[in-house]
Amino acid sequence: MSPEFIPPAKPIIGDEERKAVDAVLASGQLAQGTEVASFEEEFSQVLLDGRAAVAVNSGTSGLHLGLLAAGIGAGDEVIVPSFTFAATANSVALTGATPVFADVDPDYYTLDPASVEAKITDRTAAIMPVHLYGHPFNVDAIGALATKHGVKVFEDAAQAHGAAVNGRKVGTFGDFAMFSLYPTKNMTSGEGGMVSTGLADVERRLRLLRNQGMERQYENELVGFNCRMTNIHAAIGRVQLTKVNGWTKTRQENAAFFDANIEGVVTPKVAEGYEHVYHQYTIRIAEDRDGFAKALREEYNVGCGVYYPIPNHRLAPFQTSDDLPVTEEAAASVLSLPVHPSLSQDDLDRIVAAVNAVAKAGS
Incomplete structure (x- = not known):
């Protein structure tokens, strides 16, 4: 099951x-x-x-x-x-x-x-x-x-x-x-x-x-x-x-657990003096991000999302010829993992194990 x-x-x-x-x-x-x-x-x-x-x-x-x-x-x-x-x-x-x-x-x-x-x-x-x-x-x-x-x-x-x-x-x-x-x-x-x-x-x-x-x-x-x-x-x-500050603390704790345990992908950085509230915990996948996401969902039942796969300057209402290389690379490689306060320790362990296994399989 x-x-x-x-x-x-x-x-x-x-x-x-x-x-x-x-x-x-x-x-x-x-x-x-x-x-x-x-x-x-x-x-x-x-x-x-x-x-x-x-x-x-x-x-x-x-x-x-x-x-x-x-x-x-x-x-x-x-x-x-x-x-x-x-x-x-x-x-x-x-x-x-x-x-x-x-x-x-x-x-x-x-x-x-x-x-x-x-x-x-x-x-x-x-x-x-x-x-x-x-x-x-x-x-x-x-x-x-x-x-x-x-x-x-x-x-x-x-x-x-x-x-x-x-x-x-x-x-x-x-x-x-x-x-x-x-x-x-x-x-x-x-x-x-x-x-x-x-x-x-x-x-x-x-x-x-x-x-x-x-x-x-x-x-x-x-x-x-x-x-x-x-x-x-x-x-x-x-x-x-009345609850958001407690939820933020949990998000930060979940993110710290991922930071300490996730391997094989680029994990989020935090600038010195900056407080990150982890609306998303966004990793970067070097190759085949979409395949990585598919494996997490279908093989491990771990949800994830891509925010955002199409940069605004490529959308129909705004198409321009702007050269934005970092934006293009990010759109092709980022993947956000669950980090919300409803996660149990078992959930966190499963997410880490799934990401590490998919990363190892693709290396």
Whole structure:
């Protein structure tokens, strides 16, 4: 009999989340209201060192509204990584601006400052790096570039709840930052996003944009959207927020076990002074990554995922002739293993044994 399948990700929803949702349903106050406001305040205190947080209905909405609130629009260029989920570039394009793709570094898969600087033009309005897999981007180098060239920095922190650089939380470096609350992220609200900003004018525009341009009902101040989070989703998020730091510790412990025991592949690196929250534990396979993944799934019942097999600059909406060699190599060789907090010690042992066996068989 085959061992039980180990999923690559597993949302954790318990009795506390169910009770919180039931309480909202019983109240009859389902749309954005006091539950959302409480979630914003608590998210700010737990993950943002007090920086303002604005809840929205998805991470993509958070990026889109953040860009608009920061003044990005037609004629602007925003430098982004090609090695990321398409939402990063999509959100730029949705404002009427142009996403410009830069390469990533080979160690952390985050924006390479040298590649970014080579892409800066007189139309560059901002740089929007991604804290990929839960490892922060090079905040010092990117920040220095932004200052040198007079452009803004925005953070795509979709995968990086609680990550930090020298003790400073991600989400507090840019004019705005976005955290995704999709079910497979390090914490969830079922679906949703949170945007942080330290700028009062950006915060106010975010709140207007998510609510049809209104602060007071029927007094529309600008053209906006319906990107509100519901009280139902916020209730889930509030409970998850009480658990996320413990889950992060477990992810880090799981990653440390892999670091110590996995052989035959390239394991993740962590920059000095950086706190990695391991949304993904991403290894690199020298040859035949897809065959390696197939063997893990079919021979060992170990789930895994490729994030991301097609770089953004190769996708139909964005096809360019950019030469991004590190991005291309990463897209062909990365593989993410289960690292989520639901893993048992037996699961961890099975994952290590499977990876080592497949690596040895292919060597």
